[in-house]
Amino acid sequence: MKITLLGTGDAPGTPVIGCTCPTCTDAHNGGRSKRTRSSILIETEKGKVLVDTGPDLRFQLLGSGVQYIDGVIWTHTHYDHFAGFAEFHRVQYNVDVYGIKETLDYILEYLHYMHPQRHEVRMYTPFLLIGLEFTLFEVVHPPAKRPAGVIIKEGQKKVVITGDTQRNISSRSLEVMIGPDILIADAIVPPNVGVKKHMNSKEALDLAREIRAKKVVFTHLSHYFAPHDVASNELPLGFDGMEIDI
Structure with missing residues (x-):
C-alpha cells in the first residue's frame, strides 16, 4: 500500500489570499509551506482510491500523474473535502463513490449534474476496495453531520486517517x-491558536499516544504554523506530495 498526501492544507489553503506572513511568503516562493486542500491517494497493484476530493484536485492529479481512479471515499460534507470531484466532469464517468448516507445525500445533491455510482456504507462496517479493507468510524466535527475518519487495513498493516475532528472522539471509535x-x-493549528472544530498539534500528539500509533503525520494544516522547514524540526508535519509506503 502506498499513500500520497495530495493536499495537506486547511480550507483556505496556504498561501492564504492577501496574507504576507512568513509561512504564506514561503508558500509563494515555492516552499513546502504551499498547501492545497484535502485529498489523499491510496494505491495498490489493484487500483487507486481517493479519500476526499478537495477543490484543488485537478492540479493534484495532474501533478501526481494519476489518470484514472477506482473509487472515492468522502469523510464529510464540507466544501474543502469534496468540491474537487467536479473536476471529473467529462473526464471519468461512473466513478464509484463511498460514504455514509447523510454524506452522500448532501454531496450528490450538490453535484446533481454528475452520475457517479453511489455506495452507501455504515460506520464501523468494513468494505473492500482495491484489495484493502476500509472502515469508517465516527468523529466530532460540528456542524458537519456524522463526519467520519477512515481505517485502512492490508494484512497486519493498519492506517488511521482521522478526518476533520475535535479531540473528544468517542470510546467506540478510539477502540x-x-x-x-x-x-x-x-492538526490544524499550534496549541497557542484557539480552534473549536479541529485538533491542534498538541491534541493530535496526545491522540497518537493514546491509540499507540507507531508513527504520526499531521495534515489539514493552516498558515499559523511557522514555515514548514522550521516547524517540521519539532512537529511531524506532512506536506503536499508526501509519499508513505506501508
Whole structure:
C-alpha cells in the first residue's frame, strides 16, 4: 500500500489570499509551506482510491500523474473535502463513490449534474476496495453531520486517517483506532491558536499516544504554523506530495 498526501492544507489553503506572513511568503516562493486542500491517494497493484476530493484536485492529479481512479471515499460534507470531484466532469464517468448516507445525500445533491455510482456504507462496517479493507468510524466535527475518519487495513498493516475532528472522539471509535502503523491526523493549528472544530498539534500528539500509533503525520494544516522547514524540526508535519509506503 502506498499513500500520497495530495493536499495537506486547511480550507483556505496556504498561501492564504492577501496574507504576507512568513509561512504564506514561503508558500509563494515555492516552499513546502504551499498547501492545497484535502485529498489523499491510496494505491495498490489493484487500483487507486481517493479519500476526499478537495477543490484543488485537478492540479493534484495532474501533478501526481494519476489518470484514472477506482473509487472515492468522502469523510464529510464540507466544501474543502469534496468540491474537487467536479473536476471529473467529462473526464471519468461512473466513478464509484463511498460514504455514509447523510454524506452522500448532501454531496450528490450538490453535484446533481454528475452520475457517479453511489455506495452507501455504515460506520464501523468494513468494505473492500482495491484489495484493502476500509472502515469508517465516527468523529466530532460540528456542524458537519456524522463526519467520519477512515481505517485502512492490508494484512497486519493498519492506517488511521482521522478526518476533520475535535479531540473528544468517542470510546467506540478510539477502540477501533488502536495500534496503527501510521496515524494521519488533523492538526490544524499550534496549541497557542484557539480552534473549536479541529485538533491542534498538541491534541493530535496526545491522540497518537493514546491509540499507540507507531508513527504520526499531521495534515489539514493552516498558515499559523511557522514555515514548514522550521516547524517540521519539532512537529511531524506532512506536506503536499508526501509519499508513505506501508
